[in-house]
Amino acid sequence: MSVSDELLDRYFKGQCSAEEKLLVSDYLSKIDDLPDHLLSKADWDETTDAGIDNAKSEEMFTAVKKQTLAKVYRLKWIKLTSAAAVVLAVLFVALFNWKNSPSDLNLAENKISNLKDANAISWKSITNYTENNQSFTLPDSSIVSIFPGAELRYAVPFVKNKREVYLNGKSFFQVAKDSKHPFVVYAKGISTTALGTSFTITALGKSKFIKVQLHTGKVLVKNIDSVHRIALFNEVLLPGKELVYNSQINKVKVSDSRTLVRKENVIRELNFTQxxxxxxxxKLEKHYHVKITYDRADIAEMSFTGSLKLTQSIASILEEIAELNKLNQTKTAEGYLIRK
Known part of the structure; x- marks a missing residue:
């Protein structure tokens, strides 16, 4: 179906009858574009907007506004809900951390404290590489004479519930008295416990025999290696007694010692470090059995480092110490007086 240009022109100018309008409308619904010559630029410029009455315009505006505001409000509500959820999540995490942080902090502090405690313990080893006995003073003032080739180990700090040392070789012990902290020597599977006494232990590396000789006081000797031994033993030694343990056949023999203090056990020197x-x-008073009188305030800041040969007289030793520290030494009826 075709429509004349004249009819189309009259249709756009509103001059068609009702039948012509239906005809043109049907035609226009079946085509995509109008021919370019139907509407010139001058005609387009003269075309006026279609008028809409106020009531219809207000109705259309209300409908558009309702749909637009609904979408805006819905979007705002979603944003507000999301923001509220984020704030609540942050508050929950902060509250959880606040409740748990003290215990976690305490746990961390305890771990650090335990680590520090563990690291605070160290071991000190003393080995005699010379051909003569060497005398050392332990932190509790006990004196040990270490024989050639022997090794002595102990933990630092030294005194806890008990004073413990580990021996490999032979040593003489003159234990300082302390009833609250037993002195224990471990050597090749046996322990020797004393409160304040003197004894000698021989536990050579390649020997099957372990020997404990008691000189003064009383000690308890027992087997602590229950894994490789057939039976355990506990022996209390009195002065002059000697215990010999054969680790190969698990046999213990207690007999009289030949001498209470052998000549080789006599301490020949004292070593000091600061x-x-x-x-x-x-220590000099204890060894020489003399009285040394002094004012503690005078010597409070003084120390001594070196070896004192105990074959010397006490007078010459005190003279040497006094000279080094610019002190005066005087012989008295009871012993010696040291002063500034």
Missing amino acids: APLVDVFH
Whole structure:
């Protein structure tokens, strides 16, 4: 079906009858574009907008506004809900961390404290590489004479519930008295426990025999290696007694010792490293059985480092110490007086 240009022109100008309008409308619904010559630029410029009455315009505006605001409000509500959810999540995490942080902090502090405690313990080893006995003073003031080739180990700090040392070889012990902290020597599977006494232990590396000789006081000797031994033993030694343990056949023999203190066990020298003079004088008093009088305030800041040969007289030793520290030494009826 075709429509004349004249009819189309009259249709757009609103001059068609009702039948012509239906005819043109049907035609226009079946085509995509109008011919370019139907509407010139001058005609387009003269074309006016179609008028809509106020009531219809207000109705259309209300409908559009309702749909637009609904979408805006819905979008705002979604945004507000999302923001609220984020804030609540942050508050929950902060509250959880606040409740748990003290215990976690305490746990971390405890772990650090335990680690520090574990790292605070160290081991000290003393080995005699010389051909002569060497005398050492332990932190509790006990004196040990270590024989050639022997090794002594102990933990630092030394005193806890008990004083413990580990021996490989032969040593003489003169234990300082301390009833609250037993002194224990471990050597090749046996332990020797004392409170304040003197004894000698021989536990050579390649020997099957372990020997404990008691000189003064009382000690308890027992087997602590229950894994490789057939039976355990506990022996209390009195002065002059000697225990010999055969580790190969698990046999113990207690007999009289030949001498209470053998000549080889006699301490020949005292070694000091930054030792306070009070401690030095105390050991000299104990060894020489003399009274050394002094004012503690005078020697409070003084110390001594070196070896004192105990084959010397006490007078010559004190003279040497006094000269080094610019002190005066005087012989008295009871012993010696040291002063500034």
